Structure formats: C-alpha cells, structure tokens
Amino acid sequence: xNKTAKTLSINTLKxxxxxxxxxxxxxxxxxxxxxxxxxxxxxxxxxxxxxxxxAPLMSMFGLPGKAAIALVLGNFVNLYAAIGAIVSxxxxxxxxxxxxxxxxxxxxxxxxxxxxxxxxxxAIKVIAVRCSLAIIAGLAFNxxx
Amino acid sequence: MLTxxxxxxxxxxxxxxxxIIMIVIPIMIAMEILKDSGIFEKIADLFSPLVKIFGMKKxxxxxxxxxxxxxxxxxxxxxxxxxxxxxxxxxxxxxxxYFLVACHAxxxxxxxxxxIGANGALLLITRLxxxxxxxxxxxxxxxxxxxxxxxxxx
Numbered sequence: 001x002n003k004t005a006k007t008l009s010i011n012t013l014k015x016x017x018x019x020x021x022x023x024x025x026x027x028x029x030x031x032x033x034x035x036x037x038x039x040x041x042x043x044x045x046x047x048x049x050x051x052x053x054x055a056p057l058m059s060m061f062g063l064p065g066k067a068a069i070a071l072v073l074g075n076f077v078n079l080y081a082a083i084g085a086i087v088s089x090x091x092x093x094x095x096x097x098x099x100x101x102x103x104x105x106x107x108x109x110x111x112x113x114x115x116x117x118x119x120x121x122x123a124i125k126v127i128a129v130r131c132s133l134a135i136i137a138g139l140a141f142n143x144x145x
Numbered sequence: 146m147l148t149x150x151x152x153x154x155x156x157x158x159x160x161x162x163x164x165i166i167m168i169v170i171p172i173m174i175a176m177e178i179l180k181d182s183g184i185f186e187k188i189a190d191l192f193s194p195l196v197k198i199f200g201m202k203k204x205x206x207x208x209x210x211x212x213x214x215x216x217x218x219x220x221x222x223x224x225x226x227x228x229x230x231x232x233x234x235x236x237x238x239x240x241x242x243y244f245l246v247a248c249h250a251x252x253x254x255x256x257x258x259x260x261i262g263a264n265g266a267l268l269l270i271t272r273l274x275x276x277x278x279x280x281x282x283x284x285x286x287x288x289x290x291x292x293x294x295x296x297x298x299x
Contacts, residue, residue, distance in 0.1 A: 012181040016174030023173060023253065024166050028158075035158035040150050079254065086261055087161040088154065093262050100263035104254060104272050105247055112246060115221050119242045120235070126246050133247055133275060141271075 027080045034084025038069060042088070061102065062142035063095055070099055078108040098141045106134035165260040172256045176215070185214065196241070199284040205237040209244060213273075216250035236287055243283050248276035 041047040047066055055065035066089055074082030082103050086096060109127060116126045179185050186207075193206020208227045212220020228238060251269055259265035 012177045016177035020170030020173030032158045036154040039154035097263040100258040
C-alpha cells in the first residue's frame with residue numbers, strides 16, 4: 001500500500017459530513033419511493049396475496065409472508081431498497097433483526113456478484129454460498145432469538 | 146385514498162431517514178477521521194496476521210480488513226492494488242473475496258440496520274464469526290494449485 005502521509009484537518013470533517021449526506025441521499029432516493037409503493041400495496045389486496053403466498057416459506061425464518069418483499073428487493077436491487085420495504089411493513093424488532101442478518105449475508109446480487117467475478121470467483125458459487133449463509137442464519141436466528 | 150397513502154409513506158420514511166441521519170452522519174465523519182489519521186491502516190496491520198489461520202500471506206490481510214470495515218467496492222480497489230504490489234497468490238484472492246462477499250461494510254450496514262431497529266451487536270458478531278468460519282472451511286478445500294482461471298486481469 002502506498003502509505004502517503006495523511007493528516008487530519010477540517011477537510012476530514014467536511015469529507016465525513018459529505019459522505020454521510022451522500023449515504024443518506026442515496027438511501028432516501030430509494031427508501032422514499034419504495035416506501036410509497038409498499039404503503040400503496042398495503043392498501044390494496046396485493047400485499048395480502050403476496051403475504052399468503054410466501055407465508056409458508058417465510059414462517060421457517062419466523063417472518064411474516066410480506067417480509068419476502070424486503071428479501072426480494074434487497075437481493076435484486078440493494079440494501080437500501082430492502083430498508084425502504086422494512087420500514088413500511090411494520091415489523092417487530094425480532095423480525096427486523098432476522099431480516100437484517102439474512103440480508104447482511106446476501107444482498108445486491110447483480111452488482112456484488114459482478115465484482116466477485118472480476119476478481120475471479122465463479123458467480124454461481126458466490127451466489128450459492130451467500131444464499132446458503134442467509135438461509136442458515138435466518139433459520140438459526142429464528143430458533144435461538 | 147391517495148393522500149392517505151402519500152402521507153403515511155412520507156411520514157414513515159422521513160422518520161426512518163431521520164433516525165438514519167442521526168446515526169450515519171456521525172459514523173461517516175468518524176470513518177473519515179479513522180481513514181485520515183491512518184488508524185484504519187493500523188487496525189489493518191494489527192489484524193492482518195490473523196489471516197495466517199486461513200493459510201494466507203500476511204499482506205492479504207490488509208485489503209481484507211479494509212473491505213470488512215469500509216465496504217466491498219472500496220475493498221475491491223484495495224484488493225486490486227495490493228494484488229499488483231504484493232503479488233498475492235490466486236488462492237489468497239479467492240479466500241479474501243469469499244470472506245468479503247459474506248461480510249463487508251460492517252460499519253455502515255450495522256449503523257443503518259441499528260437505526261431501523263435491529264440488534265446491531267448481534268448482527269456484527271454473527272457476520273464476522275460466520276464469515277471467518279466459512280473462510281476457514283474454504284481454506285481447507287481450496288488448494289494452492291487452483292484450476293479456476295482468472296477471468297480478468299488483476
């Protein structure tokens with residue numbers, strides 16, 4: 001690593017503030033529209049249909065069927081999209097923690113798999129490993145939490 | 146009907162975003178301070194010998210720790226740079242990437258998940274432990290001579 005002499009200055013604070021605002025902005029850009037869509041679905045029969053379809057699968061993780069929306073968004077889009085769904089679905093702390101551990105292991109698959117592939121790993125193996133870790137962690141948290 | 150939905154969605158997401166701002170902005174400022182004061186490098190230097198339990202070169206630990214703390218995109222940049230400078234073995238690259246796809250950006254992720262109500266400490270410990278265990282198992286399976294071809298210049 002090039003160990004260039006780095007110094008702390010007011011620029012450090014400025015950059016921190018800017019990157020904090022950036023993260024918040026990137027997050028808000030996704031959380032607000034997703035939250036709007038999910039809230040909209042809540043007022044239609046669609047959310048109930050999704051809930052019922054996924055209820056048997058999600059119950060293995062101690063999650064309601066509607067939590068599938070957060071898992072799907074988190075994996076196909078990114079964590080911020082999953083956050084947007086989580087905050088609009090009125091879930092309990094336990095349910096949020098289970099979703100969070102599953103999503104931590106497995107999220108943003110299109111972007112992150114491309115990165116891993118660039119380093120030389122097989123895309124299928126990476127996805128298989130991440131999904132397995134998410135499933136095992138979800139089952140374990142449901143069991144012990 | 147539409148106004149009720151709009152109001153509910155906006156109020157809900159704004160209050161979550163407010164919680165996220167309260168946690169994320171101080172954490173991002175702290176992260177820049179850690180970066181600029183060289184503390185991240187010190188942490189990475191301190192923990193990098195631990196990768197020996199995976200049978201990896203000490204030098205491979207640096208991009209690993211940076212990726213775990215900061216994130217996978219930033220981590221990938223450091224991986225490419227370190228791989229070039231230190232001539233890291235292919236096996237090390239695979240192992241540290243496997244670790245990182247399972248566990249990265251623990252500072253930002255933990256902050257955000259805690260802000261929306263998850264148990265942050267539990268998340269943090271589980272992610273680190275599981276990723277280490279998985280990488281350890283993988284390190285016993287992936288042999289030095291790897292048949293997989295590098296699909297890109299590193």
